[in-house]
Amino acid sequence: MFRNVLLIVMLAILSTTAHTPKPIIERVPIKKRLDEKEVVCLAKNIFYEAPQEQYLGKVAVATVTMNRVRHREFPKSICGVVFQRNSRGCQFSWTCGPRTPFDSATYKISYDIAVQVLTNNLQVNKLKNALYFHNTKVSPNWTFARPITQIGNHIFYEPKIS
Numbered sequence: 001m002f003r004n005v006l007l008i009v010m011l012a013i014l015s016t017t018a019h020t021p022k023p024i025i026e027r028v029p030i031k032k033r034l035d036e037k038e039v040v041c042l043a044k045n046i047f048y049e050a051p052q053e054q055y056l057g058k059v060a061v062a063t064v065t066m067n068r069v070r071h072r073e074f075p076k077s078i079c080g081v082v083f084q085r086n087s088r089g090c091q092f093s094w095t096c097g098p099r100t101p102f103d104s105a106t107y108k109i110s111y112d113i114a115v116q117v118l119t120n121n122l123q124v125n126k127l128k129n130a131l132y133f134h135n136t137k138v139s140p141n142w143t144f145a146r147p148i149t150q151i152g153n154h155i156f157y158e159p160k161i162s
Contacts, residue, residue: 057152
C-alpha cells in the first residue's frame with residue numbers, strides 16, 4: 001500500500017512539472033558602463049571649447065575629440081586626447097591657458113552631450129574624418145590639414161593626404 005501511495009505522489013509530481021511552462025528569458029541589451037573620469041574629460045572639452053555654441057557645435061567638438069581617440073596618432077583615452085601636449089603646446093587651448101568662467105547650467109548641457117556621445121555614438125557625420133578645429137577668431141597656418149566645414153564659430157579640418 002505504501003508503494004502505491006508513493007507511486008501516485010511521484011506521478012502527480014511528474015505530471016505537474018511536465019506541464020509547468022518554462023520561464024521566459026528576456027535579452028536585455030548590456031549598457032556600456034561609462035567611466036566617469038572619461039565623461040568629465042569630454043564634458044569639460046565640450047564646455048571650454050564651445051561654451052557659446054548651439055547643440056550641433058558642441059557635438060562637433062565632441063566628434064573631433066572622439067575621432068582622435070580612435071586615430072592611431074593620438075592617445076587612446078578621452079582624457080589622454082584632451083590633455084595631450086606636443087611641441088606646439090596644448091592640443092586644446094583651455095588645458096594650458098585661460099578658461100571660460102564656469103557656468104553650471106552650460107556645463108550640465110555639455111555633460112549630457114558627453115553622455116549621449118559615449119552611450120549612443122552620437123557624432124556629426126560630416127566630420128567623420130575631422131581631427132582638428134579652431135575658433136574663427138584665430139587663423140592658424142595649418143599646412144597639414146584641409147578645411148571641411150564651419151559649424152558655428154569653429155572651422156573643422158581633416159588631415160591632408162600626402
